[in-house]
Amino acid sequence: MGILKDKDRNKVQNLFKQIDNDVTILMFTQETECQRCEMTRKMLEEISGLSDRISLEVHDFVAEGDLAKKHGVDKIPATVLLGDKDYGIRFYGVPAGYEFNVLIQDIRDVGKRNPGLSEAVTAELAKIDEPIHLQVIISPT
Amino acid sequence: MDFPSFSLDTSLLEEANEPDPEITYDLLILGGGPAAMSAAVYAARKMMNLAIITKDFGGQVRETSEVENWLGFQSINAKDLADSFEEHVKSFGIPVSLGRAITEVKKQGDTFRVWTDDATVYSSRTIILSTGKRHRLLNVPGEQELVGRGLAYCATCDAPFFKGKKVVVAGGGNSAFTTVLDLVKVEAEVTLINFIKGWQADGPLQKRVEQTGTVSMLDYRQIVKIEGKDKVTGVVVKNRESEKEEKLKTDGVFVEIGLLPNNQSVKDLVELNDQGEVIVDCTCQTSVQGLYAAGDVTTVPHKQIVIAAGEGAKAALSAYSYLVNKSLL
């Protein structure tokens, strides 16, 4: 028995059919794993098994501090989504509850190399010429 | 492996197609609450070519915790009820535009055009406006600046942030009393303030609040200012009898003083009553041919989930008859 129910697994697998580029998921945990790190890791292991395009690398936040630093990871559990480059997508904490939708959609978007924004919104965002740091703080529901 | 309180929501993963701006639909449904969703089910079963434009699904149902008057269920979790509505709608594969706000609806000849805030324009022969209502504001200094910084409009969403804190609830009706009970559950110290003399809430609700024995209830008082720089620190309350003002320290303010109809997109197109509600006849027809309205945004009294759902069904069937009579279906 995995974490995902059969019905949910089918939904995710179905959505992942749209993925036509490789996606790498980096997950940062530590040797003595906290429960929330373990939950995140198990969930990502299951998700990454649902598409050949997705690979998962589990890293140690302490032992591989340099790698964590390189990706700007300063707390765990951390989930990093990478495509041809780093798009800056990070999840801190278990991406469960409603955020599970967001995690799956983000993996799909990275896999398609397309964030699915309309032309008008893309044009607005094109005016930005400096790095922007966004933190969306959510609660488990 | 069992983890505590571990749930995975997959409600957004049912892929819906985007509506096509090149197509003239039979019906566009604006909104995503019970009226809109019920209309969608009825229209889909009539094989109408339809699409839905909404910011999200569930409407105000998502702002409450338990529903105790949906026929067939003595009590049902509001999120479960909204999810089951959504799943029903999505089973028809109706195209949905999510995450865009509707800015304007116009009628050009026999065709309606709907503008969204990213400049997309959709076309349709009929419209069901079911955009619902939004929370009415106090319109006092400090309110706009402090939203989400101690000032809240949804107890189900935000009550947990006020565990053990001092909170003022503005209002005197059912929603204000329900909010008080949600806050008492998280051990907040609650003061209820009502503009008019007495309380409008139903008897049983009033009784439950009185039984807590911890809520201070002040009526015939007006909140004239919300104080705080980065977060709410207090309110200024005017006693309407003595005209005296006093400061009350508080960590939070929940505003539950009623709702306003989301009529912005049609306010220059259809007739509204003095409260801004869209005037409809008993077939859900507005003052504009082919434009129907259903749910809380309309003049139909008693804003209830079951009534909104019924009205939505009626609006869809009316739109269907309209197209059949015009030989457009």
Added chain:
Amino acid sequence: MVEGSEFPFLAVKYNVQGVPHTVINEEHSVIGAPSEMEFAREILKAVGK
């Protein structure tokens, strides 16, 4: 995406009292769920455009 209840110090740091709460470049906040266009404009506003 930050789970506020797992990192309560961030919820306190940014004065989070309702979700979603988005912090742009550490100093600007957007509260609630705006449409994509509204959100894009908030970001532009935060960088002074």
